[in-house]
Amino acid sequence: MTEPRTAAADPAADEAVVLRCAGRTVARYEHRPRLAERESPRPYLHPVRTLGGTVVTELRPADHVHHLGVGMAVPDVSGTNFWGGRTFVRGRGPTELDNHGHQRHLAWLRRAEDGFTEELAWERDGVRLLTERRTVDARPLDGTCWALDFTTELVNARDEALSVGSPATNGRPGAGYGGFFWRPPIGPRPPEVFTADAEGEEAVHGSPAPWLAMASDAWTLVFVGADAATRHDPWFVRAAEYPGVGSALAWDRRLPLPPGGTVVRRVVTAVADGRLDRAAAARIAARLTGEETTA
Known part of the structure; x- marks a missing residue:
């Protein structure tokens, strides 16, 4: 097994990861961000860029300061x-609570210019969940x-049962968010969103479609559930109020x-320059899932 790379063994371990692809810098991963407790501090990718250099993520926007580029929340x-901001409480609505956790980077298991694997602890008040x-x-x-x-692999670290919920499971219909989340920047008009x-x-919104695309004039993102469990999860989508x-x-x-229970999910996102139509997005999705056929 590969030994984790720690700060003591590697002076660069505390530096943000810069991801490169096709000879270009495409993303920066902040694994030890300095954030307020109310924002549920956690690692994130920002900025993420197209190969042409267009930024396709937003960090701490005024409408939701706890939205942090790309990550798990x-x-x-x-x-x-572990999302940040207020908590939806049944019968009370969005409520300020002293219940925020944080995701703490533990070690690098692999770190290279085109990717990494890390271990994280999801904690609250020093207790790992x-x-x-x-x-x-x-x-x-x-x-x-x-x-x-x-790809994320979450393991219950307690000796008691835990459960993952959302504002929807707590009484707010349609607000089933929580998991992999991508916050793009706001443009001059809302982006298009479509599936096959x-x-x-x-x-x-709420569709368990195998893939989903969000397209603006400058960029297109094609999100693909890369395994059966992820494809079963519905997509949470915002476009008019903000893109997400x-x-x-x-x-x-x-x-x-x-x-000891484990949840594994994998989302692969194509990041393209310009606006793609449904046919082009479908071809990319098929390529990412290995379902592409040749004539």
Whole structure:
């Protein structure tokens, strides 16, 4: 087994990871960010860029200061908020609570210019609830497009059962967010969102579609569930109020985690320059899932 790389063994271990793809810098990963407790401090990718250099992530926007580029954020792990901001309480609505947790970087298991694997502790008040192994890789697709491959393996670190919830499971219909989440920047007009079979925020929000695309004039993101469990999770989508796409772990029911229980999810996102139509997005999705056929 590869030995973890720690700060003591590697002076560069505390530096942010810069991801490169096709000879270009495409993302920066902040694994030890300095954030307020209310924002549920956690590692994130920002800025993420197209191969042409266009930024496709937003950090701490005024509308939701706890939105942090690309990462893992869960609003309810047995009552602990790993999302940031207020907590939705049944019968009370969004409520300020002293219940924020944080994700703490433990060690690098692999670190290279095109990707990394790290171990993280999800903690609250010094108590570890979850241990995560996170793997992120960047790979080229063609001259105008690359893919960010994001895999998370969450393990219940307690000797008691835990569960993952969302505002929806706590009484707010349609707000099943929590899990992998990507916050793009706001543009001059809302981006288009579509799947293979549906178009528009209302139609695709809550859909367990194999892939989903969000497109602006400057960039297109094609999100693909890369395994059966991830494809089963509905997509959480915002476009009109702000752009955001997430893969929901607890859309309408809590996700149980027995002691030692593990949840694995993998989302691969194609990052393309310019606006892609449905046919082009579908071809990329097929390529990412290995379902591409040749004539």
